[in-house]
Amino acid sequence: MVYFYHCYRGAHLSITAAALHLGKITVRSGVKELLALQYFDILQPEDMGTPVLAGYDRDNNPVYFVGLGRGSKIFARFADSLVRQLGLDIQYKSVDCLPCLNIFTRVGGFLARFRGIGVLGRRLAAWGVAKNLDRLHSLVLQAQGR
Amino acid sequence: MVCSVGLQTAADTVIKALANLMAIAGAGGREIVFIDTLPAVNLWMKIGGICSRVFGLKAIGRPLVVFGVKRAFPSLVSLVNRALMAEQKEV
Numbered sequence: 647m648v649y650f651y652h653c654y655r656g657a658h659l660s661i662t663a664a665a666l667h668l669g670k671i672t673v674r675s676g677v678k679e680l681l682a683l684q685y686f687d688i689l690q691p692e693d694m695g696t697p698v699l700a701g702y703d704r705d706n707n708p709v710y711f712v713g714l715g716r717g718s719k720i721f722a723r724f725a726d727s728l729v730r731q732l733g734l735d736i737q738y739k740s741v742d743c744l745p746c747l748n749i750f751t752r753v754g755g756f757l758a759r760f761r762g763i764g765v766l767g768r769r770l771a772a773w774g775v776a777k778n779l780d781r782l783h784s785l786v787l788q789a790q791g792r
Numbered sequence: 793m794v795c796s797v798g799l800q801t802a803a804d805t806v807i808k809a810l811a812n813l814m815a816i817a818g819a820g821g822r823e824i825v826f827i828d829t830l831p832a833v834n835l836w837m838k839i840g841g842i843c844s845r846v847f848g849l850k851a852i853g854r855p856l857v858v859f860g861v862k863r864a865f866p867s868l869v870s871l872v873n874r875a876l877m878a879e880q881k882e883v
Contacts, residue, residue: 648813648816650809694805694809695804695805695812696809697812697813697816714805715802715805716801716802717803717805717806720799720800721806721809721810724797724806724810725810728824731793731795732793732824734814736814736817738813740813
């Protein structure tokens with residue numbers, strides 16, 4: 647099974663969901679742990695559509711995260727429909743993390759792009775993600791079928 | 793098999809991600825060719841689409857879209873021909 651976590655830029659929510667899936671952080675993790683994640687706030691708009699391998703879970707399933715811009719909401723439907731129509735035998739789970747986006751992550755993600763206030767933006771984005779960590783964790787558990 | 797799908801303005805990103813997913817998950821050797829038809833869209837179609845879908849003025853929007861599609865028809869034909877020629881070259 648291939649796990650695909652996706653959000654707008656792939657820089658905050660999906661990377662955090664992938665880290666939760668892999669057990670690199672827990673639902674009680676804070677801003678510090680989120681900022682310490684290797685790919686937190688790294689992917690840029692030009693990286694959209696390119697999945698990044700976050701690692702392999704306990705069952706040796708690859709876990710990817712990817713930014714899909716405005717396509718995050720339609721990707722899962724498109725992929726499921728295409729796989730069904732073509733009768734492809736592939737095992738994957740695509741998880742849209744955008745429902746966990748809040749105003750802090752949105753504003754923080756925007757500010758993080760600018761020099762001078764980048765650090766502030768990153769912290770604000772991380773704080774926003776940390777506030778919604780339990781919701782992200784629910785998404786991950788749902789994807790894992792637990 | 794020929795399918796058509798609407799992908800809003802995120803076609804490039806979604807197609808790139810899907811092609812990557814197929815490659816990662818192993819699509820069983822099935823070749824999927826994605827053809828972006830957005831370059832054939834003209835101003836008439838855009839205005840008609842906005843009138844019909846955004847403002848709900850279907851009586852004005854739909855004829856405008858039809859007019860636009862008629863004007864874009866040669867571009868669409870060459871788009872399809874190019875896709876078919878590319879497929880034949882690969883075979």
